[in-house]
Amino acid sequence: EVGQTVASCLTGFGAYSEYICAPESEMTPVPPGLDPAEAVCLVANYVVAYQVLHRAAQVAPGERVLIHGAAGGIGTALLQLGQLAELEMYGTASTAKQELVANLGATPIDYKKEDFVERILSLTGDGVDVVCDSIGGSYVRRSYKTLRPGGRLVVFGGVAFAAEGILNMLWGNLILRPILNLIPDRRAALTYVRGDSKKNSSPEWVREDLSKLFDLLAQKKIEPILTRMPLAEAARAHELIGNASVKGKIVLMCNTA
Template identity: 50%
Template structure:
Protein backbone atom coordinates (compact mmCIF):
# COMPACT_ATOMS: atom_id res chain seq x y z
CA UNK A 1 0.00 0.00 0.00
CA UNK A 2 1.31 3.44 -0.94
CA UNK A 3 1.18 6.46 1.34
CA UNK A 4 2.14 10.15 1.32
CA UNK A 5 4.63 11.85 3.61
CA UNK A 6 6.23 15.30 3.80
CA UNK A 7 10.05 15.33 4.00
CA UNK A 8 12.56 18.06 4.86
CA UNK A 9 15.97 17.21 3.36
CA UNK A 10 17.70 20.50 4.16
CA UNK A 11 16.87 23.52 6.29
CA UNK A 12 15.20 26.57 4.81
CA UNK A 13 11.84 28.15 4.04
CA UNK A 14 8.52 26.47 3.20
CA UNK A 15 9.89 25.53 -0.21
CA UNK A 16 12.00 22.76 1.39
CA UNK A 17 8.85 20.77 2.26
CA UNK A 18 8.74 17.88 -0.21
CA UNK A 19 5.77 15.53 -0.66
CA UNK A 20 6.83 11.94 -1.37
CA UNK A 21 4.91 8.75 -2.13
CA UNK A 22 6.26 5.53 -0.68
CA UNK A 23 5.25 2.18 0.77
CA UNK A 24 3.29 2.50 3.99
CA UNK A 25 5.38 1.59 7.06
CA UNK A 26 4.74 -1.50 9.19
CA UNK A 27 5.01 -1.43 12.99
CA UNK A 28 8.02 -2.95 14.73
CA UNK A 29 7.76 -5.03 17.89
CA UNK A 30 5.76 -3.20 20.55
CA UNK A 31 4.51 -0.60 18.08
CA UNK A 32 1.12 0.26 16.65
CA UNK A 33 0.56 1.82 13.25
CA UNK A 34 -1.73 4.83 13.18
CA UNK A 35 -3.53 5.93 10.04
CA UNK A 36 -3.35 9.67 10.64
CA UNK A 37 -6.55 11.65 10.25
CA UNK A 38 -5.39 15.06 11.47
CA UNK A 39 -1.96 16.58 12.09
CA UNK A 40 -1.42 19.96 13.70
CA UNK A 41 0.68 22.74 12.20
CA UNK A 42 2.73 24.57 14.82
CA UNK A 43 5.30 27.31 15.14
CA UNK A 44 7.77 24.75 16.50
CA UNK A 45 7.72 23.01 13.11
CA UNK A 46 8.74 26.24 11.38
CA UNK A 47 11.69 26.55 13.74
CA UNK A 48 12.68 22.92 13.13
CA UNK A 49 12.40 23.47 9.38
CA UNK A 50 14.80 26.40 9.73
CA UNK A 51 17.13 24.31 11.90
CA UNK A 52 16.98 26.49 15.03
CA UNK A 53 14.58 24.66 17.34
CA UNK A 54 16.13 23.31 20.57
CA UNK A 55 14.62 19.92 19.65
CA UNK A 56 17.28 18.82 17.19
CA UNK A 57 16.21 16.37 14.47
CA UNK A 58 18.60 14.71 12.05
CA UNK A 59 18.00 15.45 8.37
CA UNK A 60 16.02 14.26 6.52
CA UNK A 61 12.94 14.32 8.75
CA UNK A 62 9.17 14.59 8.55
CA UNK A 63 7.61 17.52 10.48
CA UNK A 64 4.57 17.09 12.64
CA UNK A 65 4.38 17.31 16.44
CA UNK A 66 0.77 16.33 17.11
CA UNK A 67 -1.53 13.76 15.50
CA UNK A 68 -4.89 12.03 15.85
CA UNK A 69 -5.74 8.89 13.92
CA UNK A 70 -6.99 5.31 13.80
CA UNK A 71 -4.87 2.35 14.91
CA UNK A 72 -4.90 -0.04 11.92
CA UNK A 73 -2.03 -2.48 12.49
CA UNK A 74 -0.27 -3.97 15.53
CA UNK A 75 3.33 -5.09 15.72
CA UNK A 76 4.50 -8.16 17.61
CA UNK A 77 3.74 -7.84 21.31
CA UNK A 78 1.45 -4.81 20.88
CA UNK A 79 -2.19 -4.91 21.95
CA UNK A 80 -4.62 -5.94 19.21
CA UNK A 81 -7.38 -4.49 21.39
CA UNK A 82 -6.31 -1.05 20.16
CA UNK A 83 -7.11 -1.85 16.52
CA UNK A 84 -9.81 0.44 15.16
CA UNK A 85 -9.49 2.86 18.07
CA UNK A 86 -9.14 6.62 17.73
CA UNK A 87 -5.95 7.81 19.43
CA UNK A 88 -3.86 10.95 19.93
CA UNK A 89 -0.09 11.34 20.25
CA UNK A 90 2.75 13.85 20.41
CA UNK A 91 5.47 12.21 18.28
CA UNK A 92 7.36 15.57 17.92
CA UNK A 93 8.22 14.65 14.32
CA UNK A 94 6.56 12.42 11.73
CA UNK A 95 3.03 13.82 11.82
CA UNK A 96 2.90 15.20 8.27
CA UNK A 97 2.13 11.76 6.85
CA UNK A 98 -0.69 9.33 6.21
CA UNK A 99 0.78 6.69 8.55
CA UNK A 100 3.05 6.65 11.57
CA UNK A 101 4.30 3.79 13.78
CA UNK A 102 4.65 4.55 17.49
CA UNK A 103 5.20 2.64 20.74
CA UNK A 104 1.92 1.66 22.34
CA UNK A 105 2.53 3.76 25.46
CA UNK A 106 2.80 6.90 23.29
CA UNK A 107 -0.90 6.71 22.37
CA UNK A 108 -3.81 8.20 24.32
CA UNK A 109 -7.36 7.06 23.61
CA UNK A 110 -9.76 9.70 22.28
CA UNK A 111 -13.38 9.55 23.57
CA UNK A 112 -16.15 8.49 21.21
CA UNK A 113 -17.88 11.31 19.37
CA UNK A 114 -14.99 13.78 19.56
CA UNK A 115 -14.02 15.56 16.32
CA UNK A 116 -10.46 14.42 15.43
CA UNK A 117 -9.58 17.93 14.24
CA UNK A 118 -10.62 19.44 17.57
CA UNK A 119 -8.87 16.62 19.41
CA UNK A 120 -5.54 17.25 17.64
CA UNK A 121 -5.79 20.89 18.69
CA UNK A 122 -5.43 19.72 22.30
CA UNK A 123 -2.32 17.57 21.93
CA UNK A 124 0.26 20.35 21.64
CA UNK A 125 -1.50 23.67 22.19
CA UNK A 126 -3.84 22.80 25.05
CA UNK A 127 -1.44 20.47 26.88
CA UNK A 128 1.13 23.28 26.70
CA UNK A 129 -1.41 25.74 28.11
CA UNK A 130 -2.69 23.30 30.75
CA UNK A 131 0.76 22.36 32.03
CA UNK A 132 2.02 25.94 32.11
CA UNK A 133 -1.06 26.94 34.08
CA UNK A 134 -1.51 23.97 36.43
CA UNK A 135 1.96 22.39 36.64
CA UNK A 136 4.09 25.54 36.63
CA UNK A 137 2.22 28.85 37.03
CA UNK A 138 -0.39 27.74 39.61
CA UNK A 139 -2.54 30.89 39.48
CA UNK A 140 -5.40 30.88 41.98
CA UNK A 141 -9.00 31.91 41.20
CA UNK A 142 -9.23 35.68 40.98
CA UNK A 143 -5.55 36.21 40.22
CA UNK A 144 -4.46 38.22 37.19
CA UNK A 145 -2.65 36.79 34.18
CA UNK A 146 -1.26 38.29 30.97
CA UNK A 147 -1.24 36.13 27.84
CA UNK A 148 0.87 37.13 24.84
CA UNK A 149 -0.41 36.16 21.38
CA UNK A 150 -3.82 35.68 22.92
CA UNK A 151 -5.61 34.99 19.61
CA UNK A 152 -3.21 32.21 18.56
CA UNK A 153 -3.37 28.48 19.16
CA UNK A 154 -1.78 28.41 22.62
CA UNK A 155 -3.20 31.83 23.48
CA UNK A 156 -6.82 30.83 22.92
CA UNK A 157 -6.18 27.61 24.86
CA UNK A 158 -4.84 29.64 27.80
CA UNK A 159 -7.86 31.95 27.66
CA UNK A 160 -10.34 29.06 27.75
CA UNK A 161 -8.53 27.27 30.56
CA UNK A 162 -8.06 30.53 32.44
CA UNK A 163 -11.79 31.16 32.20
CA UNK A 164 -12.49 27.75 33.72
CA UNK A 165 -10.00 28.52 36.50
CA UNK A 166 -11.69 31.84 37.34
CA UNK A 167 -8.76 34.07 36.45
CA UNK A 168 -8.78 37.78 35.59
CA UNK A 169 -7.18 37.78 32.14
CA UNK A 170 -5.42 40.26 29.86
CA UNK A 171 -4.24 39.36 26.37
CA UNK A 172 -1.97 41.06 23.86
CA UNK A 173 -3.20 40.89 20.28
CA UNK A 174 -3.44 42.98 17.14
CA UNK A 175 -6.47 45.26 16.96
CA UNK A 176 -8.22 43.00 14.43
CA UNK A 177 -8.16 40.13 16.96
CA UNK A 178 -9.48 42.04 19.96
CA UNK A 179 -13.01 40.67 19.58
CA UNK A 180 -11.69 37.10 19.83
CA UNK A 181 -9.84 37.95 23.03
CA UNK A 182 -12.88 39.72 24.49
CA UNK A 183 -15.21 36.85 23.58
CA UNK A 184 -12.93 34.47 25.51
CA UNK A 185 -13.19 36.58 28.63
CA UNK A 186 -10.03 38.70 28.58
CA UNK A 187 -9.21 42.40 28.35
CA UNK A 188 -7.38 42.89 25.01
CA UNK A 189 -4.23 45.01 24.78
CA UNK A 190 -3.03 46.30 21.41
CA UNK A 191 0.68 45.47 21.51
CA UNK A 192 1.27 47.35 18.23
CA UNK A 193 0.03 50.71 19.50
CA UNK A 194 0.55 50.56 23.26
CA UNK A 195 3.33 49.65 25.66
CA UNK A 196 1.84 46.54 27.26
CA UNK A 197 3.91 47.00 30.44
CA UNK A 198 2.48 50.47 31.07
CA UNK A 199 -0.99 49.34 30.03
CA UNK A 200 -0.95 46.37 32.42
CA UNK A 201 0.10 48.54 35.34
CA UNK A 202 -2.55 51.12 34.42
CA UNK A 203 -5.30 48.51 34.24
CA UNK A 204 -4.28 46.50 37.31
CA UNK A 205 -2.69 49.14 39.55
CA UNK A 206 0.18 46.87 40.47
CA UNK A 207 0.82 44.24 37.81
CA UNK A 208 -0.22 40.67 37.13
CA UNK A 209 0.50 37.42 38.94
CA UNK A 210 1.54 35.36 35.89
CA UNK A 211 2.66 36.21 32.34
CA UNK A 212 2.67 33.54 29.62
CA UNK A 213 5.34 34.62 27.12
CA UNK A 214 5.82 32.74 23.86
CA UNK A 215 7.59 35.63 22.14
CA UNK A 216 10.99 35.22 23.75
CA UNK A 217 14.14 37.36 23.48
CA UNK A 218 13.79 40.91 24.90
CA UNK A 219 10.04 40.53 25.39
CA UNK A 220 10.69 38.23 28.37
CA UNK A 221 12.21 41.04 30.42
CA UNK A 222 9.37 43.39 29.51
CA UNK A 223 6.96 40.69 30.69
CA UNK A 224 8.93 40.50 33.94
CA UNK A 225 8.37 44.24 34.45
CA UNK A 226 4.60 43.65 34.18
CA UNK A 227 4.61 41.39 37.26
CA UNK A 228 3.49 42.27 40.74
CA UNK A 229 5.76 41.16 43.65
CA UNK A 230 5.77 37.37 43.85
CA UNK A 231 4.71 37.01 40.20
CA UNK A 232 6.06 34.62 37.59
CA UNK A 233 6.82 34.75 33.85
CA UNK A 234 6.38 31.41 32.09
CA UNK A 235 8.65 31.58 29.01
CA UNK A 236 7.81 28.93 26.43
CA UNK A 237 8.53 30.10 22.88
CA UNK A 238 10.62 32.07 20.40
CA UNK A 239 8.23 33.64 17.90
CA UNK A 240 10.59 36.63 17.70
CA UNK A 241 13.09 34.40 15.86
CA UNK A 242 11.01 34.50 12.68
CA UNK A 243 9.76 37.39 10.58
CA UNK A 244 7.10 36.50 8.01
CA UNK A 245 7.95 32.85 8.57
CA UNK A 246 11.69 33.16 7.90
CA UNK A 247 14.76 33.53 10.11
CA UNK A 248 15.26 36.96 11.63
CA UNK A 249 18.94 37.91 11.91
CA UNK A 250 22.05 35.76 11.80
CA UNK A 251 23.64 33.19 14.09
CA UNK A 252 24.73 35.82 16.63
CA UNK A 253 21.15 37.08 16.89
CA UNK A 254 19.80 33.56 17.44
CA UNK A 255 22.40 32.71 20.09
CA UNK A 256 21.62 35.95 21.85
CA UNK A 257 17.92 35.17 21.64
CA UNK A 258 18.43 31.79 23.33
CA UNK A 259 20.90 32.94 25.99
CA UNK A 260 19.26 36.25 26.87
CA UNK A 261 16.15 34.70 28.57
CA UNK A 262 18.52 32.56 30.68
CA UNK A 263 20.33 35.70 31.76
CA UNK A 264 16.99 37.34 32.51
CA UNK A 265 16.04 34.35 34.69
CA UNK A 266 19.23 34.85 36.72
CA UNK A 267 18.58 38.58 37.03
CA UNK A 268 15.01 37.88 38.13
CA UNK A 269 16.20 35.49 40.82
CA UNK A 270 18.40 38.12 42.47
CA UNK A 271 16.00 41.03 41.98
CA UNK A 272 13.75 42.23 44.83
CA UNK A 273 10.10 41.28 45.01
CA UNK A 274 10.42 37.46 44.68
CA UNK A 275 9.50 37.59 41.00
CA UNK A 276 10.68 34.72 38.82
CA UNK A 277 11.16 33.74 35.16
CA UNK A 278 10.49 30.03 34.61
CA UNK A 279 11.13 28.16 31.32
CA UNK A 280 8.68 25.61 29.95
CA UNK A 281 9.19 22.97 27.24
CA UNK A 282 6.48 20.41 26.52
CA UNK A 283 8.87 17.84 25.07
CA UNK A 284 11.30 17.96 27.99
CA UNK A 285 8.52 17.77 30.57
CA UNK A 286 6.94 14.87 28.64
CA UNK A 287 10.22 12.95 28.80
CA UNK A 288 10.73 13.79 32.47
CA UNK A 289 7.14 13.12 33.54
CA UNK A 290 5.44 11.01 30.81
CA UNK A 291 2.56 10.14 33.14
CA UNK A 292 1.75 13.85 33.48
CA UNK A 293 1.39 14.22 29.71
CA UNK A 294 -1.03 11.29 29.44
CA UNK A 295 -2.96 12.47 32.50
CA UNK A 296 -3.23 16.06 31.26
CA UNK A 297 -4.20 15.12 27.70
CA UNK A 298 -6.86 12.71 29.00
CA UNK A 299 -8.26 15.44 31.25
CA UNK A 300 -8.45 17.85 28.31
CA UNK A 301 -10.12 15.27 26.06
CA UNK A 302 -12.80 14.82 28.72
CA UNK A 303 -13.32 18.59 28.88
CA UNK A 304 -13.70 18.60 25.09
CA UNK A 305 -16.14 15.68 25.14
CA UNK A 306 -18.20 17.44 27.82
CA UNK A 307 -18.29 20.71 25.87
CA UNK A 308 -16.35 22.68 28.48
CA UNK A 309 -13.65 23.74 26.01
CA UNK A 310 -13.94 24.44 22.28
CA UNK A 311 -10.69 24.64 20.29
CA UNK A 312 -10.57 27.38 17.71
CA UNK A 313 -9.68 25.75 14.37
CA UNK A 314 -8.31 28.33 11.95
CA UNK A 315 -8.40 26.12 8.85
CA UNK A 316 -8.50 22.48 7.73
CA UNK A 317 -6.14 21.85 4.82
CA UNK A 318 -5.18 18.66 2.95
CA UNK A 319 -1.76 17.13 3.60
CA UNK A 320 -0.76 18.05 0.05
CA UNK A 321 -0.95 21.73 1.10
CA UNK A 322 1.51 21.44 3.99
CA UNK A 323 3.77 24.03 2.41
CA UNK A 324 0.94 26.52 2.12
CA UNK A 325 -0.12 25.84 5.71
CA UNK A 326 3.35 26.71 7.01
CA UNK A 327 3.41 29.82 4.84
CA UNK A 328 0.13 31.01 6.37
CA UNK A 329 1.32 30.36 9.91
CA UNK A 330 4.62 32.13 9.25
CA UNK A 331 2.88 35.21 7.87
CA UNK A 332 1.10 35.69 11.19
CA UNK A 333 -2.51 36.48 11.91
CA UNK A 334 -3.66 32.85 12.12
CA UNK A 335 -6.49 32.68 14.63
CA UNK A 336 -6.45 29.34 16.43
CA UNK A 337 -5.06 26.06 15.10
CA UNK A 338 -4.13 25.12 11.54
CA UNK A 339 -4.78 21.41 10.88
CA UNK A 340 -3.73 19.13 8.03
CA UNK A 341 -6.21 16.44 6.98
CA UNK A 342 -4.14 13.38 6.09
CA UNK A 343 -6.78 10.65 5.62
CA UNK A 344 -10.33 11.91 5.13
CA UNK A 345 -11.53 8.34 4.41
CA UNK A 346 -10.18 7.19 7.76
CA UNK A 347 -12.08 10.03 9.43
CA UNK A 348 -15.40 8.66 8.16
CA UNK A 349 -14.84 4.91 8.26
CA UNK A 350 -12.54 4.48 11.24
CA UNK A 351 -14.68 6.42 13.71
CA UNK A 352 -17.74 4.45 12.66
CA UNK A 353 -15.85 1.21 13.30
CA UNK A 354 -14.71 2.52 16.66
CA UNK A 355 -18.26 3.38 17.74
CA UNK A 356 -19.52 -0.05 16.66
CA UNK A 357 -16.84 -1.79 18.73
CA UNK A 358 -17.72 0.08 21.95
Protein backbone atom coordinates in the same frame (compact mmCIF):
# COMPACT_ATOMS: atom_id res chain seq x y z
CA GLU B 1 -5.91 -2.10 21.11
CA VAL B 2 -6.26 -2.52 17.37
CA GLY B 3 -8.71 -0.08 15.83
CA GLN B 4 -8.74 2.27 18.83
CA THR B 5 -8.36 6.00 18.23
CA VAL B 6 -5.30 7.32 20.09
CA ALA B 7 -3.24 10.51 20.33
CA SER B 8 0.44 11.22 20.95
CA CYS B 9 2.93 14.11 20.96
CA LEU B 10 5.88 13.38 18.70
CA THR B 11 9.25 14.63 19.93
CA GLY B 12 10.83 14.69 16.49
CA PHE B 13 9.63 14.84 12.90
CA GLY B 14 7.09 12.87 10.91
CA ALA B 15 3.66 14.06 12.02
CA TYR B 16 2.83 15.43 8.57
CA SER B 17 1.96 11.98 7.31
CA GLU B 18 -0.95 9.59 7.13
CA TYR B 19 0.78 6.85 9.15
CA ILE B 20 3.40 6.89 11.91
CA CYS B 21 4.97 4.33 14.22
CA ALA B 22 5.15 5.29 17.91
CA PRO B 23 5.45 3.40 21.24
CA GLU B 24 2.20 2.24 22.81
CA SER B 25 3.36 3.73 26.12
CA GLU B 26 3.13 7.21 24.60
CA MET B 27 -0.45 6.81 23.40
CA THR B 28 -3.49 8.37 25.05
CA PRO B 29 -6.93 6.95 24.14
CA VAL B 30 -9.29 9.41 22.46
CA PRO B 31 -12.87 9.05 23.71
CA PRO B 32 -15.40 7.98 21.06
CA GLY B 33 -17.41 10.70 19.39
CA LEU B 34 -14.84 13.49 19.47
CA ASP B 35 -14.08 15.44 16.30
CA PRO B 36 -10.54 14.30 15.32
CA ALA B 37 -9.58 17.82 14.21
CA GLU B 38 -10.62 19.27 17.56
CA ALA B 39 -9.00 16.41 19.47
CA VAL B 40 -5.62 16.89 17.77
CA CYS B 41 -5.60 20.54 18.85
CA LEU B 42 -5.43 19.37 22.45
CA VAL B 43 -2.39 17.15 21.95
CA ALA B 44 0.16 19.95 21.81
CA ASN B 45 -1.49 23.35 22.27
CA TYR B 46 -3.87 22.58 25.09
CA VAL B 47 -1.42 20.31 26.92
CA VAL B 48 1.15 23.12 26.87
CA ALA B 49 -1.47 25.67 27.98
CA TYR B 50 -2.74 23.43 30.78
CA GLN B 51 0.75 22.71 32.08
CA VAL B 52 1.85 26.35 31.86
CA LEU B 53 -1.13 27.40 33.98
CA HIS B 54 -1.47 24.52 36.40
CA ARG B 55 1.94 22.84 36.66
CA ALA B 56 4.33 25.76 36.13
CA ALA B 57 2.45 28.88 37.30
CA GLN B 58 0.08 27.00 39.63
CA VAL B 59 -2.63 29.60 39.15
CA ALA B 60 -5.42 30.26 41.64
CA PRO B 61 -8.93 31.65 41.00
CA GLY B 62 -9.01 35.43 40.80
CA GLU B 63 -5.37 35.86 39.81
CA ARG B 64 -4.45 38.25 37.01
CA VAL B 65 -2.75 36.71 33.98
CA LEU B 66 -1.15 38.34 30.93
CA ILE B 67 -1.02 36.09 27.85
CA HIS B 68 1.19 36.98 24.89
CA GLY B 69 0.05 35.84 21.45
CA ALA B 70 -3.43 35.43 22.88
CA ALA B 71 -5.13 34.81 19.52
CA GLY B 72 -2.84 31.95 18.47
CA GLY B 73 -3.21 28.22 18.98
CA ILE B 74 -1.72 28.11 22.48
CA GLY B 75 -3.00 31.59 23.30
CA THR B 76 -6.65 30.70 22.67
CA ALA B 77 -6.14 27.48 24.65
CA LEU B 78 -4.76 29.53 27.57
CA LEU B 79 -7.76 31.85 27.39
CA GLN B 80 -10.31 29.04 27.41
CA LEU B 81 -8.58 27.19 30.24
CA GLY B 82 -8.12 30.49 32.06
CA GLN B 83 -11.86 31.08 31.97
CA LEU B 84 -12.43 27.67 33.55
CA ALA B 85 -9.85 28.55 36.22
CA GLU B 86 -11.67 31.84 36.93
CA LEU B 87 -8.70 34.04 36.07
CA GLU B 88 -8.67 37.76 35.27
CA MET B 89 -7.01 37.78 31.87
CA TYR B 90 -5.26 40.23 29.57
CA GLY B 91 -4.05 39.25 26.11
CA THR B 92 -1.74 40.82 23.54
CA ALA B 93 -2.87 40.56 19.93
CA SER B 94 -2.98 42.57 16.71
CA THR B 95 -5.93 44.82 15.87
CA ALA B 96 -7.62 42.22 13.64
CA LYS B 97 -7.65 39.66 16.47
CA GLN B 98 -8.83 41.89 19.32
CA GLU B 99 -12.46 40.77 19.06
CA LEU B 100 -11.51 37.09 19.36
CA VAL B 101 -9.46 37.77 22.48
CA ALA B 102 -12.32 39.75 24.03
CA ASN B 103 -14.84 37.03 23.19
CA LEU B 104 -12.66 34.53 25.05
CA GLY B 105 -12.85 36.55 28.24
CA ALA B 106 -9.70 38.69 28.19
CA THR B 107 -8.97 42.39 27.95
CA PRO B 108 -7.17 42.79 24.58
CA ILE B 109 -3.97 44.83 24.29
CA ASP B 110 -2.76 45.84 20.83
CA TYR B 111 0.97 45.21 21.08
CA LYS B 112 1.58 47.04 17.79
CA LYS B 113 -0.03 50.29 18.93
CA GLU B 114 0.64 50.47 22.65
CA ASP B 115 3.31 49.48 25.17
CA PHE B 116 1.91 46.42 26.92
CA VAL B 117 3.90 47.17 30.10
CA GLU B 118 2.38 50.63 30.46
CA ARG B 119 -1.06 49.34 29.51
CA ILE B 120 -1.01 46.54 32.09
CA LEU B 121 0.13 48.85 34.88
CA SER B 122 -2.55 51.36 33.86
CA LEU B 123 -5.29 48.73 33.87
CA THR B 124 -4.30 46.92 37.06
CA GLY B 125 -2.44 49.46 39.15
CA ASP B 126 0.23 47.09 40.42
CA GLY B 127 0.62 44.45 37.69
CA VAL B 128 -0.34 40.83 37.14
CA ASP B 129 0.27 37.61 39.02
CA VAL B 130 1.34 35.53 36.01
CA VAL B 131 2.72 36.22 32.52
CA CYS B 132 2.52 33.44 29.93
CA ASP B 133 5.30 34.39 27.50
CA SER B 134 5.55 32.44 24.27
CA ILE B 135 7.64 35.17 22.62
CA GLY B 136 10.86 35.22 24.66
CA GLY B 137 13.85 37.33 23.64
CA SER B 138 13.38 41.02 24.46
CA TYR B 139 9.90 40.28 25.83
CA VAL B 140 11.35 38.52 28.88
CA ARG B 141 12.51 41.69 30.61
CA ARG B 142 9.40 43.65 29.64
CA SER B 143 7.09 40.86 30.76
CA TYR B 144 8.90 40.71 34.08
CA LYS B 145 8.16 44.42 34.62
CA THR B 146 4.41 43.72 34.55
CA LEU B 147 4.58 41.35 37.54
CA ARG B 148 3.32 42.37 40.93
CA PRO B 149 5.17 41.09 44.06
CA GLY B 150 4.86 37.30 44.20
CA GLY B 151 4.22 37.13 40.45
CA ARG B 152 5.50 34.41 38.10
CA LEU B 153 6.79 34.82 34.56
CA VAL B 154 6.58 31.55 32.60
CA VAL B 155 8.67 31.55 29.39
CA PHE B 156 7.70 28.64 27.15
CA GLY B 157 8.39 29.67 23.58
CA GLY B 158 10.78 31.33 21.17
CA VAL B 159 8.68 33.25 18.66
CA ALA B 160 11.27 36.05 19.01
CA PHE B 161 13.72 33.92 17.03
CA ALA B 162 12.12 34.97 13.73
CA ALA B 163 12.06 38.70 14.52
CA GLU B 164 15.12 39.16 16.73
CA GLY B 165 17.47 36.34 15.79
CA ILE B 166 18.92 33.45 17.76
CA LEU B 167 21.28 35.54 19.93
CA ASN B 168 18.58 37.84 21.30
CA MET B 169 16.26 34.93 21.87
CA LEU B 170 18.92 32.95 23.76
CA TRP B 171 19.87 36.03 25.77
CA GLY B 172 16.30 36.53 26.96
CA ASN B 173 15.29 32.90 27.41
CA LEU B 174 18.46 31.32 28.79
CA ILE B 175 20.64 34.09 30.28
CA LEU B 176 18.45 36.99 31.40
CA ARG B 177 15.72 34.81 32.89
CA PRO B 178 17.93 33.21 35.59
CA ILE B 179 19.55 36.59 36.29
CA LEU B 180 16.13 38.06 37.05
CA ASN B 181 15.65 35.42 39.74
CA LEU B 182 18.64 36.88 41.60
CA ILE B 183 16.72 40.12 42.18
CA PRO B 184 15.21 40.00 45.73
CA ASP B 185 11.78 41.34 44.74
CA ARG B 186 9.63 38.23 45.38
CA ARG B 187 9.02 37.72 41.67
CA ALA B 188 10.01 34.56 39.79
CA ALA B 189 11.01 33.90 36.16
CA LEU B 190 10.44 30.28 35.14
CA THR B 191 11.14 28.26 32.02
CA TYR B 192 8.55 25.71 31.01
CA VAL B 193 9.64 22.88 28.73
CA ARG B 194 6.94 22.28 26.14
CA GLY B 195 4.67 19.31 26.70
CA ASP B 196 5.91 17.41 23.64
CA SER B 197 9.58 17.50 24.70
CA LYS B 198 8.69 17.04 28.38
CA LYS B 199 7.07 13.73 27.48
CA ASN B 200 10.18 11.59 27.76
CA SER B 201 10.92 12.68 31.33
CA SER B 202 7.30 12.83 32.56
CA PRO B 203 5.12 10.79 30.19
CA GLU B 204 2.47 10.38 32.87
CA TRP B 205 1.98 14.16 32.94
CA VAL B 206 1.10 14.31 29.26
CA ARG B 207 -1.26 11.34 29.40
CA GLU B 208 -2.90 12.54 32.61
CA ASP B 209 -3.39 16.10 31.41
CA LEU B 210 -4.46 15.09 27.91
CA SER B 211 -7.09 12.77 29.36
CA LYS B 212 -8.47 15.65 31.44
CA LEU B 213 -8.58 17.83 28.35
CA PHE B 214 -10.40 15.19 26.31
CA ASP B 215 -13.02 15.07 29.07
CA LEU B 216 -13.40 18.87 28.92
CA LEU B 217 -13.81 18.68 25.13
CA ALA B 218 -16.43 15.94 25.43
CA GLN B 219 -18.31 18.12 27.93
CA LYS B 220 -18.01 21.08 25.51
CA LYS B 221 -16.26 23.15 28.18
CA ILE B 222 -13.50 23.95 25.69
CA GLU B 223 -13.81 24.53 21.94
CA PRO B 224 -10.59 24.75 19.91
CA ILE B 225 -10.39 27.66 17.45
CA LEU B 226 -9.17 26.02 14.25
CA THR B 227 -8.87 26.20 10.48
CA ARG B 228 -8.90 22.95 8.51
CA MET B 229 -6.62 22.62 5.48
CA PRO B 230 -5.70 19.64 3.25
CA LEU B 231 -2.39 17.94 4.09
CA ALA B 232 -1.24 18.77 0.55
CA GLU B 233 -1.35 22.46 1.50
CA ALA B 234 1.11 22.14 4.39
CA ALA B 235 3.48 24.68 2.80
CA ARG B 236 0.66 27.21 2.49
CA ALA B 237 -0.29 26.57 6.11
CA HIS B 238 3.23 27.50 7.20
CA GLU B 239 3.05 30.68 5.15
CA LEU B 240 -0.11 31.69 7.00
CA ILE B 241 1.49 30.91 10.36
CA GLY B 242 4.62 32.85 9.41
CA ASN B 243 2.52 35.87 8.45
CA ALA B 244 0.64 35.71 11.77
CA SER B 245 -2.61 35.67 9.84
CA VAL B 246 -4.06 32.63 11.61
CA LYS B 247 -6.52 32.72 14.47
CA GLY B 248 -6.13 29.67 16.67
CA LYS B 249 -4.77 26.45 15.17
CA ILE B 250 -4.35 25.10 11.65
CA VAL B 251 -5.19 21.41 11.34
CA LEU B 252 -3.94 19.52 8.28
CA MET B 253 -6.54 16.99 7.14
CA CYS B 254 -5.72 13.71 5.41
CA ASN B 255 -7.89 12.27 2.64
CA THR B 256 -9.30 15.60 1.52
CA ALA B 257 -9.47 17.00 -1.99
